[in-house]
Amino acid sequence: KQEVTQIPAALSVPEGENLVLNCSFTDSAIYNLQWFRQDPGKGLTSLLLIQSSQREQTSGRLNASLDKSSGRSTLYIAASQPGDSATYLCAGMDSSYKLIFGSGTRLLVRP
């Protein structure tokens, strides 16, 4: 059974810092991995989708990597801004085509 873990649960950084959010999964037979952003009381916004055949995806200041052999994905945020403050969720698609979510990392970027 696929399990997804995110560390740390919360992170506070000063504005301008580069940061890395971690996501690990137990089953390397992952179909793809998707990173989401969730603002308080709001829905999920898709940030990046990495297929199992890919190693990374980039969008603006965001870069996500996927290493199936080690069961890890990272989300790199460059030059963080207060507007990046949100909860970031990763979700892996298992062999039954279900999205399995981690519990998220709550990010605060201080001005």
Added chain:
Amino acid sequence: DADVTQTPRNRITKTGKRIMLECSQTKGHDRMYWYRQDPGLGLQLIYYSFDVKDINKGEISDGYSVSRQAQAKFSLSLESAIPNQTALYFCATRDRADTEAFFGQGTRLTVV
């Protein structure tokens, strides 16, 4: 208009009442999902549907039922609501397994 619309956005109901949460999408996707999110936790899958005739239970389906009325509509019902079903509920759609999932804005349900 949002691609994935959930109604209602907020609902307070009493223990034992039947309640239905509705989801509609304009993306033309076959696959639809219902998730529940509890404070500080990730999303847990309740039910999912790969097409109108294909309904599957997720991790936490007990106490819930669903109906896929059309390709664009997927409803979640709580037959007899209980307080520990108080949570944020999300509907999601995707086109194929290798494409992005899109989420609605969520329904905040409180059972008192």
